[in-house]
Amino acid sequence: MKRVALALALVAAALVTRPLPVSTQTDPALVGQWSGVRTWPAIAVHSHLLNSGKVLTWETGAQATIWDPASGLFTAVPDPWVDLLCSGHTFLADGRLLVR
Secondary structure, three states, X not given: OHHHHHHHHHHHHHHXXXXXXXXOOXXXXXXXXXXXXOOOOOOOOXXXXXXXXXXXXXXXXXXXXXXXXOOOEEEEEOOOOOOOXXXXXXXXXXXXXXXX
C-alpha cells in the first residue's frame, strides 16, 4: 500500500512540475469561442457532437433532436425506438453512433 501511495505521489509531482503548453492561437475556428446563452427547446439528457459539426441530443423519452450551430436550427429526428434514458453510446470507427 505504501508503494502505491509513493508511486501516485511521484506521478502527481511530475505532472505538477511539468510546464503546460500554452496555445497562442486566437482564431475561433481553431480554439473555439464563448457566446451568449442560447434558448434550447428541451433538456438534453444525452448529447453527441457528430462529425458533421451538428449536435445530436435526446431528451427524456424517445425524442431526438439535431442542432446545427451554423444555422441555429433544431430539427426533430423521428425515433422509432424506446426511451433511451441512461443508454450507452459510442462512436464506431466509421463515425456512426452506436446507441444501446
